[in-house]
Amino acid sequence: MKTKNTLVTQPHMPSLSEFIPLLADIWENRWLTNNGKYHQEFEKRLAEFLGVPYVVLFSNGTLALIAALQCLRIKGEVITTPYSFVATTHALSWNGIKPVFVDVDPVYGNLDPRKIEQAITPNTTAILPVHVYGNPCEVEAIEKIADTYGLKVIYDAAHAFNVKKEESSILNFGDLSILSFHATKVFNTIEGGAVICHDSKTKQRLDYLKNFGIADETTVVASGINAKMNELQAAYGLLQLKDFDIVIEKRKALTLQYKEGLRKLEGVNFLNEGDNVAYNYAYFPIFIDEKKCGFNRDDVMEVLKKENIFARRYFYPLISEFPLYRGLAKEAELKIAYKVSREVICLPLYPDLSKEIVKLIIAKIKQLHRVNSVKLMSVEEIDK
Numbered sequence: 514m515k516t517k518n519t520l521v522t523q524p525h526m527p528s529l530s531e532f533i534p535l536l537a538d539i540w541e542n543r544w545l546t547n548n549g550k551y552h553q554e555f556e557k558r559l560a561e562f563l564g565v566p567y568v569v570l571f572s573n574g575t576l577a578l579i580a581a582l583q584c585l586r587i588k589g590e591v592i593t594t595p596y597s598f599v600a601t602t603h604a605l606s607w608n609g610i611k612p613v614f615v616d617v618d619p620v621y622g623n624l625d626p627r628k629i630e631q632a633i634t635p636n637t638t639a640i641l642p643v644h645v646y647g648n649p650c651e652v653e654a655i656e657k658i659a660d661t662y663g664l665k666v667i668y669d670a671a672h673a674f675n676v677k678k679e680e681s682s683i684l685n686f687g688d689l690s691i692l693s694f695h696a697t698k699v700f701n702t703i704e705g706g707a708v709i710c711h712d713s714k715t716k717q718r719l720d721y722l723k724n725f726g727i728a729d730e731t732t733v734v735a736s737g738i739n740a741k742m743n744e745l746q747a748a749y750g751l752l753q754l755k756d757f758d759i760v761i762e763k764r765k766a767l768t769l770q771y772k773e774g775l776r777k778l779e780g781v782n783f784l785n786e787g788d789n790v791a792y793n794y795a796y797f798p799i800f801i802d803e804k805k806c807g808f809n810r811d812d813v814m815e816v817l818k819k820e821n822i823f824a825r826r827y828f829y830p831l832i833s834e835f836p837l838y839r840g841l842a843k844e845a846e847l848k849i850a851y852k853v854s855r856e857v858i859c860l861p862l863y864p865d866l867s868k869e870i871v872k873l874i875i876a877k878i879k880q881l882h883r884v885n886s887v888k889l890m891s892v893e894e895i896d897k
């Protein structure tokens with residue numbers, strides 16, 4: 514069966530007929546940005562929906578992260594993970610902060626708290642972990658280290674929209690968390706992002722920072738930037754909230770279909786759900802152990818490409834491998850991150866993905882597995 518292109522993701526969009534009246538209202542009022550009524554409503558509704566004290570909307574997740582670091586006046590060195598999207602580290606360098614890469618844990622690929630302490634120096638001011646694929650970091654262990662050494666913790670929660678641990682939002686951990694509402698994310702406002710904070714004073718400072726540092730007509734209190742979300746995106750976001758539960762249901766069903774289909778293949782691994790975690794099913798990464806499978810993740814990618822299915826190697830290469838950050842860490846210090854980034858491939862996952870395509874993807878991987886198991890067996894025969 515030849516298919517039309519299937520990409521790793523496809524954005525969910527709100528109903529156009531529901532969006533048009535909101536657009537008509539915006540046209541009528543001519544209030545397009547600068548804390549308009551949709552912006553205010555969306556901030557309020559998001560905080561209620563996510564179960565967090567304050568949401569500060571931004572034009573994207575990267576600027577949210579840059580502003581979060583500014584907000585806490587982070588300087589010097591920050592401990593972070595190399596296994597993420599490059600914006601995590603870019604936000605540090607835009608603030609003149611030195612990223613210190615620490616290895617990830619072998620279970621979820623998140624920053625490994627057991628390796629943080631040895632990387633702390635007198636210049637360390639903060640920890641910037643990422644809830645990769647929406648899997649919660651070991652937040653209690655990270656908090657303990659941060660408390661012991663007087664460090665701030667800022668979570669890059671770009672993947673973790675509405676993820677909960679023991680029924681509380683994962684976004685409530687750390688000093689600040691940031692979200693991305695980019696079109697590829699589980700919840701999108703086309704472009705967009707937010708900082709989650711715990712008190713009104715911090716919200717106020719973030720509000721200044723995203724609007725040039727302007728406090729009133731004649732007062733500028735910080736060297737802020739322009740990172741405001743506009744009214745069209747906020748209105749779109751309000752509608753997206755209505756659909757979120759159904760979006761997650763669909764993502765969950767497809768995830769279960771993948772897991773069921775791939776579970777018996779030795780060497781094809783996927784992430785198990787942690788205890789008491791409510792997931793958002795943002796991604797479906799699988800990890801191919803080449804020694805056990807006789808093929809690697811690039812082979813999976815090629816096999817799927819022949820069917821016009823485009824899986825993605827999130828995250829490869831590691832951020833620390835890009836020329837601009839090379840030299841900050843040695844491969845030997847990031848063994849797990851290297852291994853994971855060489856084994857991972859994210860399979861397509863989005864609410865409107867058909868069960869038939871998932872079935873085809875499973876069948877193709879199974880076929881690759883079967884062919885290579887025969888080859889592996891014959892090599893073992895020869896070895897005997």
Ligand SMILES: Cc1ncc(COP(=O)(O)O)c(C=O)c1O
Nearest residue numbers: 573574575598600671693694695
């Ligand atoms: C982990 C991570 N951090 C930060 C970002 C940046 O978010 P944005 O694209 O909204 O700027 C992304 C995604 O794009 C991401 O995946």
